[in-house]
Amino acid sequence: MKHYLLAAALVPLLAVPAFAGCNEDFMAQTKAVSALQSARLSSLAAPQAEKCAAHKQLVDAYVKLGDIYKTCQTELRLRDSDLQDHQQIVTDEQKSYAEDCGT
Numbered sequence: 001m002k003h004y005l006l007a008a009a010l011v012p013l014l015a016v017p018a019f020a021g022c023n024e025d026f027m028a029q030t031k032a033v034s035a036l037q038s039a040r041l042s043s044l045a046a047p048q049a050e051k052c053a054a055h056k057q058l059v060d061a062y063v064k065l066g067d068i069y070k071t072c073q074t075e076l077r078l079r080d081s082d083l084q085d086h087q088q089i090v091t092d093e094q095k096s097y098a099e100d101c102g103t
Helices: 002-015 017-047 048-073 080-099
Strands: none
Touching: 017 048, 048 080
8 A cells, every 4th residue: 555655655756757768667667566466365265376476576666666766866755764765665575475485
C-alpha cells in the first residue's frame, strides 16, 4: 500500500513539461510496477518457479524505479525521504523474495 501512496503523491508532478524524459520514464516504470504487482498476485496459486519468476520481475522493476528516482530526483521534486521510503520498499521486496525463493 505504501508504494501506491508514494506513486500517487508524485502523479501531479508529471505535468511539468520541462522534464518530460524523467516524467515519461517515471510513468512508464510506475505502470510496469503496477502490472507486475498484479501479475505477482495472480501467480500466488501457481507453481513455485512461476511465483518466484513473477516476484523477481517485480523486485527488478522496483530497483529500476529506484534508479529513476535517484537520477531524476530534482526533476520529479522528490525529497530524500521519498527515496528512503522507496528504498525500504525495495529492501522489503528483496527480503521477501529471498525468503520465498532463495537468493
